[in-house]
Amino acid sequence: MTEQFSVVTQSVVSVNVTSPANAFGNERRFKKDLLICDLKGKLEMIVGSVAANMKLELYDKENKLICKMDNEEAMLGSYPIEDGMRIHVIDPTIKLGEFDDLSKGPKYELADEDYVKKTDTVRAFKEKNKLGRFKEVDPEEQKRKEEEKAQKEQADKDKVESMKIGDRLV
Secondary structure, three states, X not given: OOOOOOOOOOOEEEEEEEEOOEEEEEEEEEEOOOEHHHHHHHHHHHHOOOHHHXXXXXXXXXXXXXXEEOOOOOEHHHOOOOOOOEEEEEOOOOOOOOOOOHHHOOOOXXXXXXXXXXXXXXXXXXXXXXXXXXXXXXXXXXXXXXXXXXXXXXXXXXXXHHOOOOOOOO
């Protein structure tokens, strides 16, 4: 007599993905039937490493190494992976903070005068729709707001001057 066993688990797992270039990580969800070689392809956009250079390690919630995920043809679910675990991508060609130093390459800069002339910017949209600092304000409303602000500042100043050491605010 043969018995059949079946294990039923969730089909998607939520993990944190880290790498030397990104130590704080990104939370991502992956299907457990995803092959490790396909997972590496998805991780390329997350960690900035080429799939061929990647070595994957699986860590538990206490940051303890569980295993290396080195079988390219194995499914993600064939490893003991659960929600909240961490997949760490190791790539010897990428160094910690490599993408943080802005002095290593040229940056695009636009002068304020040129930016103001452009018509497809957030600033142009706000000016056109009179939003934010470009909002038209009624002079009487502006005067009323300034008076309220002055009154509040005076009331705060009076409170401070009337306090003495040992007083408690309730």
